[in-house]
Amino acid sequence: MFLITCPFCGEREQSEFKAGGEAHIERPKQPTELSDDEWAEYLFMRKNIKGIQFERWNHSHGCRKWFNVVRDTSNDEIKSVYKMGEKPPTI
Amino acid sequence: MSKNLRVKTSKFIDETSRVSFKFNGKTYYGFKGDTLASALLSNDVHLVGRSFKYHRPRGIMTAGSEEPSAIVQINDNTSLTEPNVRATEIEIYDGLEATSQNCWPSVNFDIGGINNFMSPLLPAGFYYKTFMWPASFWEKYEYVIRHSAGLGKSPTKPDPDIYEHKYIHCDVLVIGAGITGIMAAKTAAKNNLKTLLLDEKNEIGGSTIYQDSEHVKINDQSSSTWLENEIIELEKLDNLEIKTRTSVAAYHGYNYLLARENLTDHLSKGEKQNKVRQRLLKIRAKKVIVATGSLERPLVFNNNDRPGIMLSSAVKKYADYYGVATGQKNIFFTNNDTAYESAISLNKKGIKVESIIDIREQSNSEFTKEAENLGIKIYRSHTVVDTEGYKRINKITIMELSKDGQSFTSSKKITLDCDCLAIAGGWTPAVHLFTQSGGKLKFRDEDQVFIPNEYPSDQISIGSCNGDFEIDDIVKNTLKTLKEFLNIKKTNYDDLNIQCPKDKEIRNIWLLPSDKVLGKTKPFVDYQNDATAKDIKLALREGFRSIEHVKRYTTTGMGTDQGKLGNMHALGIIAETAGVKMGELGTTTFRPPYTPLTFGTIVGRNVGEYFDTFRRTPMNDWHIEHKAEFENVGQWKRAWYYPKNKETLHEAVQRESKAARDGAGILDASTLGKIDIQGTDASELLNRVYTNAWSKLAIGKCRYGLMLNEDGMVYDDGVTTRLDENHYIMTTTTGGAANVLGKLEDYLQTEWPELDVYLTSVTDHYATASVCGPNSKKIINKIIPDLDLSDENFPHMSFKNAKIGNVKCRVMRISFTGEHSYEINVQANFGKSLWEKCMEAGEEFNITPYGTETMHLLRAEKGFIIVGQDTDATMTPIDLQMDWIVSKKKYDFIGKRSLYRSDTMREDRKQLVGLVTDNPSEVLEEGSQIVADTNLKPVEMLGHVTSSYYSPNLNKSIALAVVRGGKNMMGQKLFIPMENKNINVTIVDPVFFDKENERLNA
Known part of the structure; x- marks a missing residue:
């Protein structure tokens, strides 16, 4: 179990958090304008990287806030943590 | 005697x-x-x-x-x-x-x-090769094989012992309390670091504490005396905790470790009583110092497994620590100097050492010289080729090794008598925990050991688990590493004066030669699983190359000891046979636990009723008093049915269902999820998450809503009530409450942060009694006489604030049964008295408490879905024939775009329909498959039954089902194939009872 530094609460154990998949996938503002393929791209297509991955996490057993985490999926090293709406760091 | x-x-x-x-x-x-x-x-x-x-x-x-x-x-x-x-x-x-x-x-x-x-x-x-044919016989073979194999017997009754879990946070965790572990722990603690020192043995001090060699001295004292004084000092330190009989089982990422602390296994039965047997320590350490030492290697030769054949270090420990002679005629067999040290130690205590067989040509260490001076016969360049003695070794045969160590100089054999053969094959650093943590090893060619190379977390390995085997090297390197690791300049040990013999000559031959062909010998590599060098070579001949495959094929290293002794020999033999370098082979994966753990320790106190948490409603005691049977719904214990006079489930449900429609019924609905929604954009949020429109819902009105996932599939449903302009109370399914709240929060925080909405889970804050049936109005009128219950003032799908005595309540006129009904919500701690009031007021109207099973039956009669029973994350509202609830006017809502993807628009999707059986008394099994043609092979399955009951109100069997293209199959005859028969069914409208909803206003 790894440790995650919640940007609101500080360092906590992984069991307090819920993983929310890939980060920075914005819900289209006008879904009705999209073709099936474009909608499918948003709906289904997710990266599954061995290495640096940008992810959403939720402090579900804490402050219940969503935030972003940059994690190396090969060794669970967390490179960066930042709030929703903030610019992703360059890593 | x-x-x-x-x-x-x-x-x-x-x-x-x-x-x-x-x-x-x-x-x-x-x-x-x-x-x-x-x-x-x-x-x-x-x-x-x-x-x-x-x-x-x-x-x-x-x-x-x-x-x-x-x-x-x-x-x-x-x-x-x-x-x-x-x-x-x-x-x-x-x-x-x-x-x-x-x-x-x-x-x-x-x-x-x-x-x-x-x-x-x-x-x-x-076993793989022999018992393959015929395949159907495996079950018979297995029975016999299982009886003749297996290690020990497992207990057959629950474990009565007490176990517990404990979390520990520390600055520095030191694993292993040998000399380096003690030095590290003391240095850390002295530098104001909260330190925890663990050792699996009952005493600390490692092998140094019983070291009695005159050749090893620290500050001119014997090393054991010096360490004893260190331990006395150590125990005085405030910020150091020492735990003995504590074995680290697992080393996970981020310095999270699990250890088993054994508290009472060494105590007599009387002393153990009512005490915690073992504790699972969950340790989170900022820094970890691994000082787990090393394990002595055996030597692999023919018949190297007889009782009386022991590791040289063990023979020494039994003599030096326990004062026990492991034999009266001891012979040592070695490839390094360790055996000489042990032999001298034994000799000093008057335990006879006959001779030392050394595969090396020579050795010049002080130990060798002393052994010779003591008159111990030394056979250089010799190897043991065989042993004798069935239940205890009594003879060995030795031969002189050739230069290359692969054959013999002559066929001359010498036979020696012995009752204990101490073998010394060098040392293997105990890197198990290091590799569990994700550490990468490197192979050191000169003495053929794997040592830590890349550390995945803030940790170091010191001492012999790091590949230092001489006490002066150990101390020197430990101090250097410690200073860097703890970022300190000085330690108490900087001026230690250490004397020890220097000799590192070791001759490694993984599989010693024999005068017999390999097939006729038994050189054991894995003692516990009886895997020999012969088996490993066979695996290679049969084409296995990867070390992981050879391991599984031969079971080498797969016993409860995980092959701690023999794994290196297995690697060595594979490398030699396959002609590759040992370092390139890698090792097999070391997995937790390091030593076996009992399940009791793993589960701790989470047994029996504490296995999982569960939730009870405020009316729970009443249900128990009235003999309700319960069912688990999520974490909730819900009243399932209330059997009277030994009724079966079926009998009770038939009675309850009839009573609810004929007179009055009452259901504990407290478990439904309740989310309080406030804010100026509350209506907008509902518009976006439900499929129907919400902006125009008047204050005081209720509306049923269906929530989809973004993929268009039904996610949850429930009634939401507008309490005020900017205030709603949403109900969710019992099991879906937490997920719905999470989903709403997710959208509010990530996609729509601009919305002014506040969500509060109030599920536990309210108790809810739902009173239904033709008499419900009269009952509510008795409890809340002030409330005008006329259809004009309080129509279906509306809400009123009211008071029962002094207790405020929210009353909703909503119905999940199709009957005229009311849901009364009070502050949770009034829940039981609300229930009792309803029962008292309803007595004259034959009010009948009903459980979840009757609720399911009543709603099925009405064709109302239960999300999760009639849906399974592949059902759109269109599939459910609920097109009426999907707004055509709204520009967007969660899942809208997915409803007209080519796949969701297919006509032949599985769709919700009603089913009736030709034989009205035949009740279908939920989950059974539906087919059109029973002769087709393979049978084409069109769908399955999702809900099925015998309806006492219709006097026939009814069912809901999902059927491919079912919407356009009204009236069609289909079959439910069962084990012995086919049941004939007909597709009908899913609403079976009161299609015109007349009873809602009755």
């Missing part, structure tokens, strides 16, 4: 307290501080068990947790018995009963021993 081989008083053994114990039914005596192994050896007992496959007699090989052979069954009680306990770890106590494993009828005469003579027929992969 057995012999007493206690040759020396030892300060580690309390000879004033004699302990009696039983082994295989016979009573023996030892002393407090003895392990079962040392106590047995002091009674001259070497034969302890039988091996796994060939049932060969086996003895005690080691003095620690790496023991492969001396594993025993403790206690014969059906609940307290424990298999696979290492005799070398368990401390004896009064009343201990241990028995040998893998033997029948006894360890001295074991019928399974016949496997040993059949062994040419039992090569690696024997």
Whole structure:
């Protein structure tokens, strides 16, 4: 179990958090304008990287806030943590 | 009378307290501080068990947790018995009963021993190869094989012992309290770091604490005396906690470790009582110092497994620490100087060492010289080629090795008598925990060891687990590493003066040569699983190359000891045979736990009713008093049905269902999820998450909503009420409450942060009683006489604030049964009195409490879905024939775009329909498959039954089902194929009862 530094609460154990998949996938503002393929791209297509991955996490057993985490999926090293709406760091 | 081989008083053994114990039914005596192994050896007992496959007699090989052979069954009680306990770890106590494993009828005469003579027929992969045909016979083979195999017996009754879990946070965790561990712990603690020092043994000090060599000195004292003084100092430190009998089981990422602290296994039955047996420590350490030492390697030669063949370091420990002679005619067999050190130690105590067989051509260390001076005969360049003695070694045969170590100089054999052969094959750093943590090893060619290379977390390895084997190197490197690791300039040990003999000559031959062909020999590599060098070579001949495959094929390293002794030899033999470098092979994966853990320790207190948390409604006591049966819904315990006069489930549900429609029924609906929604954009949020429109819902009105996932599939449903302009209360399904709240929060925080909405889970804050049936109005009128219940003032799908006495309540006129009904919500702690009031007021109207089963039946009569029962995350609202709830006008809502993807628009999707059986009394099984043509093979399955009941209100069997293209199949005849028959069914509209909804306003 790894440790995650919640940007609101500080360092906590992984069991307090819920993983929310890939980060920075914005819900289209006008879904009705999209073709099936474009909608499918948003709906289904997710990266599954061995290495640096940008992810959403939720402090579900804490402050219940969503935030972003940059994690190396090969060794669970967390490179960066930042709030929703903030610019992703360059890593 | 057995012999007493206690040759020396030892300060580690309390000879004033004699302990009696039983082994295989016979009573023996030892002393407090003895392990079962040392106590047995002091009674001259070497034969302890039988091996796994060939049932060969086996003895005690080691003095620690790496023991492969001396594993025993403790206690014969059906609940307290424990298999696979290492005799070398368990401390004896009064009343201990241990028995040998893998033997029948006894360890001295074991019928399974016949496997040993059949062994040419039992090569690696024997079971895979032999019992393949015919495939259907496997079950029969398995029965016999399972009976003849297996290690020990598991308990048959629940474990009555108490276990617990404990979290520990520390600055520095030191694993292993040998000399380096102690130095590290003291240095850390002295530098104001909160330090935890763990050791699996009952005392700290490692192997140095009983070191009695005159050649090893620290500050001109013997190393053991110096360390004793260090330990006295250590115990005074405030910020250092020391835990003995504590074995680290697992080392996970981010320095998270699990350790088993053994609290009472060494105590007598009386002393153990009512005490916590073991504790699972969950340790989060900022820094970890691994000082786990090293394990001595055996040597691999023909018949190297007989009782009396032991590791040289173990023979030394039994003599120096326990004061026990492991034999009276000892021979050492070695490839390095360790054996000389042990031999000298024995000699000093008057334990006879006959000779030392050394595979090296020469050695010039001080130990060698001293051994020679003591008159011990040394056979240089010799190897053991065979041993004799069935239940105890009594002879060895040696031959002179050729220069290359692969053959012999002549065919001359020398036979020597002995009753104990101490083998010394060098040392393997105990890197198990390091690699568990994700650490990468490197291979050091000069002495053929794997040592830590890349650290994945803030940790270091020090001492012999890091590949330092001489005490001066160990201390020097430990201090250097410690200073960097803890970022300190000075330690107490900077000026230590250390003297020790320098000699590192070691000659590694992984598989020693034999005068016989390999096929005729038994050079064991994995003692516990009876894997020999022959098996490994066979695996290579059969094409296995990866070390992981060879391991599985030969079962090398797959015993309860995980091959702590023999894994390196397996690697060495593979490398030599395949002609590759050992470093390139890598190692097999070391997995937790380091030593076996009992399940009791893993689950701790989470047993029985504490296994999982559960939730009860405020009315729960009433349900219990009225003999309700309960069902689990999520974490909730919900009243399922209320049997009267020994009614069955079916009988009770039929009665309850009829009563609810004929008179009045009452349901505890407190478990439904309730989310309080406030804010100026509350309506907008509902618009976006529900499929229907919400902006125009008047204050005081209720509306049913369906929530989809973004993929268009039904996610949850429930009634939401507008309490005020900017205030709603949303209800969700019982099981979906937490997920719905999470989903709403997710959208609000990430996609729509601009919305002014606040969500609060209030599920537990309200208790809800739902009163339904033609008499419900009269009952509510009795309880809340002030409330105008006329259809004009309080129509269906509306809400009123009211008071019952002084207690405020929210009353909703909503219905999940199709009956005229009210839901009354009060503050949770008034829940039970609300319920009792309803029951009292309803008595004259024959009010009947009903449970979840009746609720399911009543709603099925109306064709109302239950999300999760009639839907399964592949159902759109269109599939459910609920097009009416999907707004055409709204530009967007969650899941809208997905409803007109080509796939969701397919006509032949599975769609919700009603089913009736030709035979009205035949009730279908939920989950059964639906087919159109029973003769087609393979049968084409069109869908399945999702809900099925016998309706007492319609006097017939009804069911809901999902059927491919079902919407356009009204009236069509289909079949439900069962084991012995086909049931004829007809597709009908899913609303069976009161299609016009007349009863809602009745």
